[in-house]
């Protein structure tokens with residue numbers, strides 16, 4: 001079990017699930033909980049049992065299906081309704097019956113909310129807190145309290161907001177998490193208020209929303225002011241602009257502030273876990289996320305690369321391996337010799353200074369015509385190989401290709417492509433049909449080559465992106481096509497640029513197949 005002196009409390013399955021567009025099944029919730037446990041968080045808030053059948057079911061299934069190694073489950077819910085006994089409130093009963101060792105109660109700490117939203121008296125709200133906390137404690141559950149709108153409440157009526165903390169602590173709440181529910185706080189004022197709240201003697205936690213873009217900064221400020229329990233969500237999921245990103249919070253506290261929060265080795269697995277969770281939530285990962293984003297250690301500027309060549313720490317705040325991420329060089333028209341040399345090394349090639357210079361010039365020229373190599377690593381590698389060999393080398397040479405798009409009598413749209421090419425001394429002509437011209441070309445080229453290279457059967461075209469680029473210097477607009485291909489082991493991207501969309505697609509497709517063959521171990525002649 002995690003160290004109780006400092007809590008890492010995840011609320012992805014409750015507050016994270018309040019994110020627009022995020023809809024988790026019970027099985028998803030169980031899968032996310034396993035990933036979070038793998039990271040070693042101390043508490044996983046599973047949802048609000050009794051509020052909806054899915055969350056009730058999650059806690060029921062968790063008993064048999066979740067064998068947590070580090071974390072404890074927390075059930076979330078509200079204090080009893082005004083005017084009823086905690087023991088008689090059906091939602092409190094659902095918390096009791098959830099089987100969760102911890103219950104986190106949301107309670108009002110802002111006088112205006114008590115009067116306007118709860119429509120009760122300030123005294124009754126304190127009674128609701130006292131009764132509910134002590135009832136659940138008596139039933140053997142550990143209780144945390146989320147003091148909703150605490151910071152806005154403190155501004156409105158500090159004495160009442162602090163009274164809420166004291167009442168909860170005296171009734172037996174172990175932690176009172178101060179919530180910036182509307183997410184409007186900035187770190188300096190928030191830290192001052194936490195500092196005042198710490199004087200109450202209650203153990204404090206922090207729960208921040210990101211409406212000012214300060215959720216992580218606010219969380220760190222609260223910790224500095226004395227909070228010993230941090231709440232947040234995987235990948236910053238949550239209502240509106242989201243919650244404090246728990247991965248960023250944990251990495252900052254562990255790597256920058258020396259806290260020992262997650263088990264040895266777990267932090268180095270954080271990037272994988274962050275991405276595994278996006279697979280479950282079906283939310284596109286934020287490639288710019290701190291620490292775990294695919295771009296978090298990607299370097300594009302030539303000047304950065306030239307310094308990184310001497311020492312990566314000159315342009316990186318930590319070693320990416322500490323969070324399981326990797327440094328990557330991006331090659332573009334902003335690259336210099338160092339970027340290209342380092343990218344070459346990353347791909348396993350040693351480039352001479354002459355080759356490097358030639359490649360930089362070639363990249364800059366092609367990028368000025370619309371190509372983009374940072375998004376098409378495979379095209380860059382082919383360009384690099386051509387430079388090393390002093391000539392363009394492919395497994396096959398194309399004599400011609402042709403595509404026909406036909407609307408049939410029945411109204412069906414059919415595409416048919418014919419490719420003529422030369423490979424291993426043979427002239428091959430093949431025709432493929434598809435649901436579109438690129439699909440037909442893809443089928444035709446595979447049909448032509450599969451006899452000679454059976455491995456091609458494993459290659460799959462998984463993404464196709466088109467962008468019309470404005471012409472420059474009086475030239476016409478051009479089309480850029482990016483194709484992502486995949487085999488059983490990895491993905492790769494290729495780029496084509498031409499005035500004609502099919503021509504641009506063909507270029508990207510031809511490179512995709514060439515790269516796939518190289519990957520399968522077939523050298524070019």
Ligand SMILES: CC(=O)SCCNC(=O)CCNC(=O)[C@H](O)C(C)(C)COP(=O)(O)OP(=O)(O)OC[C@H]1O[C@@H](n2cnc3c(N)ncnc32)[C@H](O)[C@@H]1OP(=O)(O)O
Nearest residue numbers: 048050051052078079080081106107108117118119148181
């Ligand atoms: C800040 C946060 O994010 S807290 C988490 C919020 N999460 C959710 O709301 C998701 C789950 N919620 C739900 O499924 C429903 O809102 C339920 C089941 C909890 C309640 O549903 P309903 O009974 O239909 O009530 P409804 O949602 O309209 O209103 C909430 C009620 O809870 C009361 N309430 C709000 N906060 C509290 C509190 N801390 N303690 C006690 N009661 C509260 C409100 O005053 C309101 O009471 P009313 O029914 O007398 O008007």
Ligand SMILES: CC(=O)C(=O)O
Nearest residue numbers: 106146148149179181
């Ligand atoms: C409890 C909670 O989620 C909040 O106040 O933001």
